[in-house]
Amino acid sequence: MQLRNGCSQKGMRMPGSIRFEGEYFMTIKAHYAGLATGIVSMATVLGVAPAAHAFDFKLKGQVNRAVIAADNGKSTDAGLVDNHSSPTRFGFTGTQDVSPNFRVGFEYVIALATNRSSEYDVNGSQNGNAIENRQANVFFEGNYGKLTFGRTDGAANSTSKVDLSGLIDLGGGSVVDDYFGGLSFVDGAGNVGPSLKNGYSNFDALSRQNTVRYDTPSFNGATLSVSYDQGQAIEVAPRYKHKFANDVKVEAALDYVDSGNQDKTLNAAGNFADDSKQNRNSSFQEFGGSASMLLPSGLNFFAQYKRRNYSSTSYTDGASLDHAQSYSGGIGYIFGKNHVQAFFGQTDDLQSGNSQVRNYGVAYRYDLLKSVNMYASYHHLTGDNLVNGDGSSFKAKDMNVVFAGVRAKFF
Numbered sequence: 001m002q003l004r005n006g007c008s009q010k011g012m013r014m015p016g017s018i019r020f021e022g023e024y025f026m027t028i029k030a031h032y033a034g035l036a037t038g039i040v041s042m043a044t045v046l047g048v049a050p051a052a053h054a055f056d057f058k059l060k061g062q063v064n065r066a067v068i069a070a071d072n073g074k075s076t077d078a079g080l081v082d083n084h085s086s087p088t089r090f091g092f093t094g095t096q097d098v099s100p101n102f103r104v105g106f107e108y109v110i111a112l113a114t115n116r117s118s119e120y121d122v123n124g125s126q127n128g129n130a131i132e133n134r135q136a137n138v139f140f141e142g143n144y145g146k147l148t149f150g151r152t153d154g155a156a157n158s159t160s161k162v163d164l165s166g167l168i169d170l171g172g173g174s175v176v177d178d179y180f181g182g183l184s185f186v187d188g189a190g191n192v193g194p195s196l197k198n199g200y201s202n203f204d205a206l207s208r209q210n211t212v213r214y215d216t217p218s219f220n221g222a223t224l225s226v227s228y229d230q231g232q233a234i235e236v237a238p239r240y241k242h243k244f245a246n247d248v249k250v251e252a253a254l255d256y257v258d259s260g261n262q263d264k265t266l267n268a269a270g271n272f273a274d275d276s277k278q279n280r281n282s283s284f285q286e287f288g289g290s291a292s293m294l295l296p297s298g299l300n301f302f303a304q305y306k307r308r309n310y311s312s313t314s315y316t317d318g319a320s321l322d323h324a325q326s327y328s329g330g331i332g333y334i335f336g337k338n339h340v341q342a343f344f345g346q347t348d349d350l351q352s353g354n355s356q357v358r359n360y361g362v363a364y365r366y367d368l369l370k371s372v373n374m375y376a377s378y379h380h381l382t383g384d385n386l387v388n389g390d391g392s393s394f395k396a397k398d399m400n401v402v403f404a405g406v407r408a409k410f411f
Contacts, residue, residue, distance in 0.1 A: 055106075057094030060411025064088050067404055068180050072122050073397025074190040079126075081117040083405055085178035086169035088112050091135060102142040107152070109135035117403075118197065119182045128182075134208055148213045155213050155227035155235040156205035156255035156286075163302040164249060164294040165332035166339040171377030171403050172363030174202040174290065174304045174328040174345055179403050185383050185396035193394040194386050199351035200359065203286055203306035203326050205235055205257050232260030247296040254289035255306075284308045298334035303327075304345075324350040328359075339365040354385040376404035 064083040070076070082088050091109030098104060111132040119128030137150030163173045171179065181197030206229060213227035221242040227235045237255045244250075260283060288306035307325040330343030345359040363377035383396035 055094040061090030062409040064407040069402040077122040079120040084118040107135040146215045154209040155225035156237040159253040159255040160202040160204035162290040164292040170375040172341040199357035200347045231262035249294040252291035257286040303329040337367040352387045
């Protein structure tokens with residue numbers, strides 16, 4: 001754009017605070033004396049004197065809208081949804097150098113979901129509208145790593161989603177339940193049974209948490225993240241990322257999670273209430289991970305495996321699940337602005353002791369601009385050995401789903 005008063009296309013500065021930079025970024029520089037004073041006090045405890053009393057911060061976010069066209073074996077319907085795997089959001093991030101090797105910062109991000117894709121079902125009305133606080137934290141970063149305090153990703157979040165195809169969160173990869181987990185299986189008579197998310201998950205740790213998290217510096221591409229989450233949960237995740245001399249890229253992540261006492265309900269006697277048939281009020285330990293490789297030709301691969309071992313804490317014996325596991329894999333190809341992938345995923349023993357829910361699919365993404373991604377995917381879903389709420393067997397019809405959308409980013 002052409003600006004007057006000596007301001008160039010690259011950027012302009014206004015007295016007091018605002019500077020526009022680049023095609024996709026808006027950087028806002030603000031002087032918050034109160035916030036700076038608080039950060040200065042915390043830095044003083046660490047024995048570091050601040051260089052200035054101002055934060056440089058950026059506005060960021062995206063809009064990610066999609067359509068679900070689903071055939072559950074008896075009925076066909078379509079919904080206009082927000083892609084819950086990477087939802088519409090906006091937020092701010094800011095940093096301030098305290099010394100050449102130390103800085104403080106913050107992040108605040110809100111998701112504004114309208115008709116979340118994970119809640120949509122055939123023949124259902126619009127639902128799943130939500131405002132979600134995704135990030136609200138302060139961090140300290142230096143030569144010894146990064147310490148984050150507040151609401152942020154638990155240390156093991158996204159360890160199931162390492163995928164260099166560019167299609168994770170955009171119709172491909174190990175994700176299914178976030179795309180359209182609200183879809184219900186039906187039987188031959190049209191009776192509604194369990195939903196997809198009751199029987200399928202990539203078990204991606206505990207997502208965003210109110211936590212204290214520490215990330216080590218990178219040692220030749222290797223890092224370790226540890227977090228202690230509210231509810232006495234613990235997450236540990238080693239990660240590795242490297243680009244070799246022949247331009248081969250590899251990424252991998254592993255995790256160990258103990259869910260502690262999260263999401264448990266106490267009864268009047270002070271014991272954990274018995275809701276074990278729905279697998280609630282059970283703590284779990286999770287382990288596994290995912291890995292991906294991208295070749296210079298654009299050919300890429302990913303594989304994922306996770307297992308959860310459940311420990312019933314109910315005060316009476318129940319039918320809680322002992323364990324469940326999930327695994328998936330895919331092969332993709334990137335050429336120019338195009339990304340394609342074929343993938344398979346399966347979750348065992350989650351909906352019942354012998355259940356198997358499978359996902360077979362293909363996905364495509366086209367980058368209209370670097371910040372505008374158009375995507376579409378097709379999924380064939382099967383469910384075996386599912387049960388009704390009363391424990392009786394449920395013979396599910398196969399489902400076919402088209403999931404397509406557009407993501408426009410401004411960060």
